[in-house]
Structure formats: structure tokens, C-alpha cells
Amino acid sequence: LLLDIQPKDTPADAPAAIKNKIVNDALAAAVKSNPSPVYTKDVVKRITTGNFTDNMKDVAKADWIIEVVVERLDIKQQVYEQVEKYRKPGTLITSNTSGIPIHLLS
Known part of the structure; x- marks a missing residue:
């Protein structure tokens, strides 16, 4: 599952293709990058965007x-507040922060 924000001023009734444009474009760019963080293109089929x-x-x-x-x-x-509402107990949560001390995130 790969989530991102919706484009600015997206109507609530917009189709998913419009609401998910940022995340879908990011995934497509990741696949094309060299080196790609996606090991094989078959893996992309297993990634759900939203x-x-x-x-x-x-x-x-x-x-x-x-x-x-x-x-x-x-x-x-x-x-993190939103994740806490929905994650199942025991789910690992990690951060990709480079400069914010971890104790401030919990």
C-alpha cells in the first residue's frame, strides 16, 4: 500500500485516478529511476496506491x-495520529526521517 496526498482542490466526488494522481505518478517515476527502488516490474503489480x-x-x-x-x-x-486510528496491534511503524529525533515522533 502506497499512500500520498490528493492534488490540491480535488473535489470529493472526483474519480480515484484524479485523487491518486500524485501517488501514481510517484510510483511510475520510481519504476523508471535508475537504480529503481522497485526490484522488478512484477513487484509493481502488488503495490496498491491510494x-x-x-x-x-x-x-x-x-x-x-x-x-x-x-x-x-x-x-x-x-x-502518526491517523495511522494509530487504523493500524492493527503489533504493526511495526518506522520513519524515514533524517533530522527529526525519533522521540519527538512517538
Whole structure:
């Protein structure tokens, strides 16, 4: 599961293709990058994309959650608050932060 924000000013009734444009474009760029973080193109078929507004509940299916958002403590804390609402007990949560002390994220 790969989630991202919706494009700015997206109507609530917009189709998923519009709501998920940012995440879908990011995944496509990752596949094309060299070296690609996606080991094989077959793996891409196993990645479900979505957005934080409509698909946050889907984190309940995850065994491991990796937070990779902009380096702003307030935004990271908002993401963690939402994740806590939906994650199943025992799910690992890790951060890709480079400069924010981990104790501030918990």
C-alpha cells in the first residue's frame, strides 16, 4: 500500500485516478529511476496506491508501516495520529526521517 496526498482542490466526488494522481505518478517515476527502488516490474503489480483521505483505513492490512513524508514534525505527527486510528496491534511503524529525533515522533 502506497499512500500520498490528493492534488490540491480535488473535489470529493472526483474519480480515484484524479485523487491518486500524485501517488501514481510517484510510483511510475520510481519504476523508471535508475537504480529503481522497485526490484522488478512484477513487484509493481502488488503495490496498491491510494490517498490519505480515502484509503487510510487500509493500513489495517499492513504488517509494517513506513512513514516517508516531508521533514516537518507537525505533518509527521498528523500522519502518526491517523495511522494509530487504523493500524492493527503489533504493526511495526518506522520513519524515514533524517533530522527529526525519533522521540519527538512517538
